[in-house]
Amino acid sequence: MIKGKTFLVMGVAGAVALLSFNWQKNTGGKSSDPEKNYQEYCAGCHGAQMNAFADRKWKYGNSAEDLFKSIKFGNKDDGMPAFAQTFSDAEIKALADYILKGIANVDRYNFNQKPKSDLFETENGKIKLEKVFGDAKNVWGMAFLPGGEILATDKSGVLYLVTEDDKSKKINGVPAVRFGGQGGLMDVLLHPDFAKNKTIYLSYSKPHASNNNLQTTAIFKAVFSGDALQSGKDIFVAQPYTSTRHHYGSRMVFGKDGMLYFSVGERGNERENPQSLENGLGKIHRIGADGEIPKDNPFYNRKNADQSIYSYGHRNPQGLALNPFTQQLWEHEHGPRGGDEINIIKKGANYGWPVVSYGINYNGKIITTLTAKEGIENPIFYWNPSIAPSGMAFVNSDVYKGWKGNLLVGSLRFQYLNRCVVKDGKIVKEELLFKNIGRVRDVRQAPNGYVYLAVEGEGIYKLLPQQK
Structure with a gap:
């Protein structure tokens, strides 16, 4: 949320919530704990339980590498800021892994075959x-x-x-x-x-x-x-x-x-x-x-x-x-x-x-x-x-x-x-x-x-x- 304006990001860019304009300046509050980082930086727009990630088509891919790139370098067209100055590479990797783990339960519903017998x-x-x-x-x-x-x-x-x-x-x-x-x-x-x-x-x-x-x-x-x-x-x-x-x-x-x-x-x-x-x-x-x-x-x-x-x-x-x-x-x-x-x-x-x-x-x-x-x-x-x-x-x-x-x-x-x-x-x-x-x-x-x-x-x- 930025001064009353909400950005809807429709790709992997959405894996990290949009923060206020001082995100990249204010790095003192970040934690080495990916869960705490997610709750502080992401949950406000995307839900504490990763609500916004469960049912989506990932525009830029949803592998750990894809998420790492999106978090680190951002995507200007989708309003996604770069977090290279906010988090270290290790912290970005941990945050990407945390997000993937949190949405992994979606795959359990991917039923491919119709029943072949009763x-x-x-x-x-x-x-x-x-x-x-x-x-x-x-x-x-x-x-x-x-x-x-x-x-x-x-x-x-x-x-x-x-x-x-x-x-x-x-x-x-x-x-x-x-x-x-x-x-x-x-x-x-x-x-x-x-x-x-x-x-x-x-x-x-x-x-x-x-x-x-x-x-x-x-x-x-x-x-x-x-x-x-x-x-x-x-x-x-x-x-x-x-x-x-x-x-x-x-x-x-x-x-x-x-x-x-x-x-x-x-x-x-x-x-x-x-x-x-x-x-x-x-x-x-x-x-x-x-x-x-x-x-x-x-x-x-x-x-x-x-x-x-x-x-x-x-x-x-x-x-x-x-x-x-x-x-x-x-x-x-x-x-x-x-x-x-x-x-x-x-x-x-x-x-x-x-x-x-x-x-x-x-x-x-x-x-x-x-x-x-x-x-x-x-x-x-x-x-x-x-x-x-x-x-x-x-x-x-x-x-x-x-x-x-x-x-x-x-x-x-x-x-x-x-x-x-x-x-x-x-x-x-x-x-x-x-x-x-x-x-x-x-x-x-x-x-x-x-x-x-x-x-x-x-x-x-x-x-x-x-x-x-």
């Missing part, structure tokens, strides 16, 4: 992906009925009933959706007492009644009866409606308290919505099963606040799951370019977007230089580069060797399933499963203990562990 090797043995449903073009959410059938939403606005013999039928009574962009018919959830009351919930992008340019996230409640939904009604409509067609959020889960928790994205307006308690966008909400707002919600008595808000400061949460071992509510959300997060949701907490972030804007500009701030909850885990997470499920069955207690997350961007090993509330290890299978939109564990994947353009797969 059998996949994992750290704990082979797993077969068996397709159980292929009629829908874009399955967004799944719910498992007591008899083993699956309710599956198609983003286009169709709800399917899928039987165990791979047959399906369309269910009538679904609300009209605004299909386009990231919107449509999204999540589906059963009432905890579904066996008795047959009640289900749908999240969807709801068009405005009188303005065709506006839409929002809504929660629909209905009774499932045969091949139709009856007595359907909206029990929540996020305010305000907006003209954008992305960042709807829309995952739903019932908590241990019997309340319905669900996510609403900030609809692309990060400067106004997620940090304001006066609207419902960029939030996790908590309501009763019939739509009533609990009086013990954290902002119920705050003047002008949206009373259903449970937590705020979210970007686009497309993963929400109750940890069956701790009963905590876990969430993941899309970051910008870098900085997808996993959070444990706390009552009334602020999760920071866009005040803090591990990512940068899609055009390469820094959104914030902060990755932490007092009063804001830190994520327990983040991805850089972004994997575009969608769907989220804990494994609490013994069907899969070594998976019990793990968290599963789908990746839209890199088209695989992410297995997260959880220990003491932290992600301590990852395994990348089913590489290049397709955009994994949802992952769920069924009551029978088996895991199912919804893959865009393909349908639903059942994960079958193979005997040795």
